[in-house]
Amino acid sequence: MNVDGLKIVDATLRDGGLVNDFAFDDSFVKALYQANLAAGVDYMEFGYRASRRQFDPCAFGKWKFTSDQDVWEAIGEKDPRMKLSIMVDVGRTDFREDIAPRKDSPIDLFRVATYMETMPEAIEMINYISSLGYETTCNIMAISKCTDEQIAKALYSLAATPALAIYVVDSYGALYPKQARKLTRLYHNILAPVGKEVGMHAHNNQQCAFANTIEARDCGAKWLDGTAFGMGRGAGNCHLEALLGCLNGKKYHIEPLLRLIQEQMLPMKEAGIVWGYNTSYLLTGLANQHPRMAIAATKEKDYEYVEQFKVLSYQ
Amino acid sequence: MNVDGLKIVDATLRDGGLVNDFAFDDSFVKALYQANLAAGVDYMEFGYRASRRQFDPCAFGKWKFTSDQDVWEAIGEKDPRMKLSIMVDVGRTDFREDIAPRKDSPIDLFRVATYMETMPEAIEMINYISSLGYETTCNIMAISKCTDEQIAKALYSLAATPALAIYVVDSYGALYPKQARKLTRLYHNILAPVGKEVGMHAHNNQQCAFANTIEARDCGAKWLDGTAFGMGRGAGNCHLEALLGCLNGKKYHIEPLLRLIQEQMLPMKEAGIVWGYNTSYLLTGLANQHPRMAIAATKEKDYEYVEQFKVLSYQ
Numbered sequence: 001m002n003v004d005g006l007k008i009v010d011a012t013l014r015d016g017g018l019v020n021d022f023a024f025d026d027s028f029v030k031a032l033y034q035a036n037l038a039a040g041v042d043y044m045e046f047g048y049r050a051s052r053r054q055f056d057p058c059a060f061g062k063w064k065f066t067s068d069q070d071v072w073e074a075i076g077e078k079d080p081r082m083k084l085s086i087m088v089d090v091g092r093t094d095f096r097e098d099i100a101p102r103k104d105s106p107i108d109l110f111r112v113a114t115y116m117e118t119m120p121e122a123i124e125m126i127n128y129i130s131s132l133g134y135e136t137t138c139n140i141m142a143i144s145k146c147t148d149e150q151i152a153k154a155l156y157s158l159a160a161t162p163a164l165a166i167y168v169v170d171s172y173g174a175l176y177p178k179q180a181r182k183l184t185r186l187y188h189n190i191l192a193p194v195g196k197e198v199g200m201h202a203h204n205n206q207q208c209a210f211a212n213t214i215e216a217r218d219c220g221a222k223w224l225d226g227t228a229f230g231m232g233r234g235a236g237n238c239h240l241e242a243l244l245g246c247l248n249g250k251k252y253h254i255e256p257l258l259r260l261i262q263e264q265m266l267p268m269k270e271a272g273i274v275w276g277y278n279t280s281y282l283l284t285g286l287a288n289q290h291p292r293m294a295i296a297a298t299k300e301k302d303y304e305y306v307e308q309f310k311v312l313s314y315q
Numbered sequence: 316m317n318v319d320g321l322k323i324v325d326a327t328l329r330d331g332g333l334v335n336d337f338a339f340d341d342s343f344v345k346a347l348y349q350a351n352l353a354a355g356v357d358y359m360e361f362g363y364r365a366s367r368r369q370f371d372p373c374a375f376g377k378w379k380f381t382s383d384q385d386v387w388e389a390i391g392e393k394d395p396r397m398k399l400s401i402m403v404d405v406g407r408t409d410f411r412e413d414i415a416p417r418k419d420s421p422i423d424l425f426r427v428a429t430y431m432e433t434m435p436e437a438i439e440m441i442n443y444i445s446s447l448g449y450e451t452t453c454n455i456m457a458i459s460k461c462t463d464e465q466i467a468k469a470l471y472s473l474a475a476t477p478a479l480a481i482y483v484v485d486s487y488g489a490l491y492p493k494q495a496r497k498l499t500r501l502y503h504n505i506l507a508p509v510g511k512e513v514g515m516h517a518h519n520n521q522q523c524a525f526a527n528t529i530e531a532r533d534c535g536a537k538w539l540d541g542t543a544f545g546m547g548r549g550a551g552n553c554h555l556e557a558l559l560g561c562l563n564g565k566k567y568h569i570e571p572l573l574r575l576i577q578e579q580m581l582p583m584k585e586a587g588i589v590w591g592y593n594t595s596y597l598l599t600g601l602a603n604q605h606p607r608m609a610i611a612a613t614k615e616k617d618y619e620y621v622e623q624f625k626v627l628s629y630q
Contacts, residue, residue, distance in 0.1 A: 177492050177526050211492050211526035245601045258620035261594055266618055279576055286560045305573035
């Protein structure tokens, strides 16, 4: 299996943080960091850098607001084998105040997450953050709601920015493998000529997160997101251990993730942190809708799937 | 979504029976039958017709040995909207004694399951059972262990039989979508010219069962297996409700399956019947091995995944 140029990104603290309000123990963060290092993961994402003016720091764990200091405390010193990233959401970050120049920071990459309609703000952020010396990517959320024309227009706009890669983000877990391939090719055809790469961030609503991720790779995507044990919003993400399993070899190693699952992820599940596929998520994915209804149904142990399907069908 | 010529096969009683030793309540079987009918399912499989000489009838529920009488009792009278099937394993059935002519039976189709090395016996069974008036298919198990040359040779042999369709059976859940497509095309190229169709029976060890099933369909497979809530050996099968969801329309309907999950499948899980994806199954799928080690690990609550991976790597 050719792994040249791949960037495996562990997004556990970030997408997983949406499940537990970013309340990760320090010991968990250190274990995850060591596992990623040993596994050959290329980037580890240390949560979000959200605005402390917009969100109450008492209501969330620190990885929603990740400071450089938080990262230094978690990692000790920088290990050159793995880069570190943070995600910033358009409109939810004080990026002009809260980001120091790269030379003073443990962070290498900021991933700018945006919906299609806020692309101008995303581009402004990408340009500004790049000017501080960071690598950047643009993660276009809810891509299953966008037309090919909207996507092409956005990609041509992004072509003029310093962003290294643009992601297909299947926020709703609505894509089938065929669509994941089609979108990856659309991205690739526009981005490759300007020297940019394609990323895939998948959700598991229809149990296609892993399949879509490896299909995207086969169509040229180089940036592949996964999370330990699939931990992420709602139905969760592509399981990082599945991805490392199929890439297992000289560069990537599944074993550190297997140990992490046994020692950290199973106890977390046992403690009542809930994520992963269920029938309610299947239905929101099928309806190409935000998973909020399924998240609520899961929390309330509402198993009235026919009713849920009807509500979604009429939305 | 074009559904012309598709045959959706519900294999819950058969593959699911491997999980609970075929101990289904009569009320469950009736509920499943009604759900399949209402959902537009084309074939419902009523378990196996195993040899009562080889297997102790006291050790299993009746659906391991399914008699015509068992089926009549479950369905009342035949509904022309849905055909009924039974699986017979090469070497594990007294097919010359235990199968009455089709005109006296509620069964339409016998699916002959075989490993590659017992293909001559499978062909003998197909020819004999077809001579009794039944439809037949050949389900080639553990296909991920076979070479293209072995497969092509087997398909050319089967071309001369009355079998309607030949299945890609991913017993080990080892296939990725790319391989599912490649195998489907290989089958299709050999079988289409002789008027036979391709089937896909997938397992979910690497969470690709549903993805592989719809990918096979896009490559020409017409016979698609699913089970309610994915119930089946080990990591289970393609979820029938996911399949019906993406086909939902005039012919196929997801709602009856959604109701069945709420009313029957969730209580069954609650009662302690165990199936579905876990990390041990990922590892046997990855290693392209029979899931027996993962089944044992799951039963024993053995979460030593690194150890399991090492054992599988040296097999």
